[in-house]
Amino acid sequence: EVQLVESGGGLVQPGGSLRLSCAASGFSFSYYWMSWVRQAPGKGLEWVANINQDGSEKYYVDSVKGRFTISRDNAKNSLYLQMKTLRAEDTAIYYCARSARPDYWGQGTLVTVSS
Amino acid sequence: QAVVTQEPSLTVSPGGTVTLTCGSSTGAVTSGHYPYWFQQKPGQAPRTLIYDTSNKPPWTPARFSGSLLGGKAALTLSGAQPEDEAEYYCLLSYSGAPVVFGGGTKLTVL
Numbered sequence: 001e002v003q004l005v006e007s008g009g010g011l012v013q014p015g016g017s018l019r020l021s022c023a024a025s026g027f028s029f030s031y032y033w034m035s036w037v038r039q040a041p042g043k044g045l046e047w048v049a050n051i052n053q054d055g056s057e058k059y060y061v062d063s064v065k066g067r068f069t070i071s072r073d074n075a076k077n078s079l080y081l082q083m084k085t086l087r088a089e090d091t092a093i094y095y096c097a098r099s100a101r102p103d104y105w106g107q108g109t110l111v112t113v114s115s
Numbered sequence: 116q117a118v119v120t121q122e123p124s125l126t127v128s129p130g131g132t133v134t135l136t137c138g139s140s141t142g143a144v145t146s147g148h149y150p151y152w153f154q155q156k157p158g159q160a161p162r163t164l165i166y167d168t169s170n171k172p173p174w175t176p177a178r179f180s181g182s183l184l185g186g187k188a189a190l191t192l193s194g195a196q197p198e199d200e201a202e203y204y205c206l207l208s209y210s211g212a213p214v215v216f217g218g219g220t221k222l223t224v225l
Contacts, residue, residue: 017127035214037161037216044202044204044216044217044219045155045204045206045216045219046216046217047206047213047214047215047216050214051211059213060199062116095160095161097172099150100208100214101149101152101166101206101208101214102161102163102206103163103166103172104151104163105160105161105162107160107161108159108160
């Protein structure tokens, strides 16, 4: 059974940093692109970033370029999202998803940026 | 960046049929956009319903189908059930850029 479990969310002040993690199981993690998708409160889904199988290709939505970094550790079956210089508009549930076009989703972790 | 458009809301009667559409600001949606459809119920994570225009994961009920219709991607629900009330999102892929979600369609079964 494919499982994706996010962690690392929480309350952070504007300008702060946070690192999200996603633990994957039930499939060959190193074979798949992986993605982060977010959803602001009461809003729709927004693709944030994705990464290829060996981490050599990374793509970001314009609003997070230069502030967020996606990475992965295939030995640990884990995906990460390092977020810096956080803004109020980054407040959202962040979902980890398998593949560049998501087929399996985690349950999400809430990031709140507020003073 | 391309904009992906969906109907903000639709209503269907129980047992009825409804079609949700997904358009692109760049022109006609084709199979090369690899249209995906997701269902999201309140308080839950999204769930993939349709991939690559018309293919279904094992968990997708037979009453859901995907297609291309009039230059858009389409999700048709035939025989709506109360449990189908949810938000539905489409996703399109573009060359040179990853993926873009539509704004979502709130489907009411009433």
